[in-house]
Amino acid sequence: MKTLLQINSSMKGESSQSSKLANDLSDRILSHLSDIKHIKRDLSKDEIPHLDEETFQSFQDDLTDIASGVNDKLTISNDLIEELESADILIITAPMYNFMLPSTLKSWIDFVVRAGRTFQFTEAGPESLLSNKDTYIIMTQGGMSLGTSDDFMTPYLKQILGLIGLHNIQFVYVQGLAMGDDIANKNIEAAYDEIVTFQV
Numbered sequence: 001m002k003t004l005l006q007i008n009s010s011m012k013g014e015s016s017q018s019s020k021l022a023n024d025l026s027d028r029i030l031s032h033l034s035d036i037k038h039i040k041r042d043l044s045k046d047e048i049p050h051l052d053e054e055t056f057q058s059f060q061d062d063l064t065d066i067a068s069g070v071n072d073k074l075t076i077s078n079d080l081i082e083e084l085e086s087a088d089i090l091i092i093t094a095p096m097y098n099f100m101l102p103s104t105l106k107s108w109i110d111f112v113v114r115a116g117r118t119f120q121f122t123e124a125g126p127e128s129l130l131s132n133k134d135t136y137i138i139m140t141q142g143g144m145s146l147g148t149s150d151d152f153m154t155p156y157l158k159q160i161l162g163l164i165g166l167h168n169i170q171f172v173y174v175q176g177l178a179m180g181d182d183i184a185n186k187n188i189e190a191a192y193d194e195i196v197t198f199q200v
């Protein structure tokens with residue numbers, strides 16, 4: 001059985017454009033593969049805490065005497081990593097907030113990118129520890145930064161996901177959502193049309 005992990009991160013939850021597109025893509029994948037488990041995480045509802053020093057320390061040490069609050073955060077990290085390890089297909093939504101990812105998604109990254117679990121340091125540099133997954137990123141934005149020096153998100157996501165072993169990434173961009181209905185609707189429609197062409 002395959003596992004599809006869907007991570008939604010828009011503050012608008014299910015009504016957001018990126019979530020709707022991610023739902024459309026998941027429905028398509030689920031209808032093509034008969035034996036598949038779907039795990040869906042809405043980071044706007046089920047927020048992951050910020051990474052703090054004690055938690056980061058507990059990632060590195062085998063501590064038996066850690067404060068219970070920290071232990072809870074360590075458990076969150078372990079659970080998120082197990083969920084990610086179990087996934088064959090990954091969908092992440094990434095609306096642009098202030099030129100970057102939602103902080104909720106950054107927290108998810110901070111809890112799953114862990115030395116010794118999802119990557120390791122070696123003399124030759126960092127080595128990823130996750131198996132490659134078909135990864136889809138639905139990136140939405142009010143303006144149009146794709147292909148310009150204002151697009152910090154694409155290189156960042158490639159870099160950080162590549163560090164843990166996710167190299168097979170298909171980006172779906174929906175730009176111009178704040179540039180009037182005509183542009184927004186045209187670009188939303190184009191994204192749905194693009195999703196239909198994916199070999200899932």
Ligand SMILES: Cc1cc2nc3c(=O)[nH]c(=O)nc-3n(C[C@H](O)[C@H](O)[C@H](O)COP(=O)(O)O)c2cc1C
Pocket residue numbers: 010011012015016017018019094095096097098099100139140141142143144177178
């Ligand atoms: C707090 C905030 C900051 C935003 N910053 C940007 C930005 O820097 N650049 C941009 O093009 N759009 C920006 N937007 C617009 C969002 O990218 C857009 O509303 C979102 O991608 C729509 O997707 P969604 O419906 O899935 O939330 C911002 C929106 C919010 C709420």
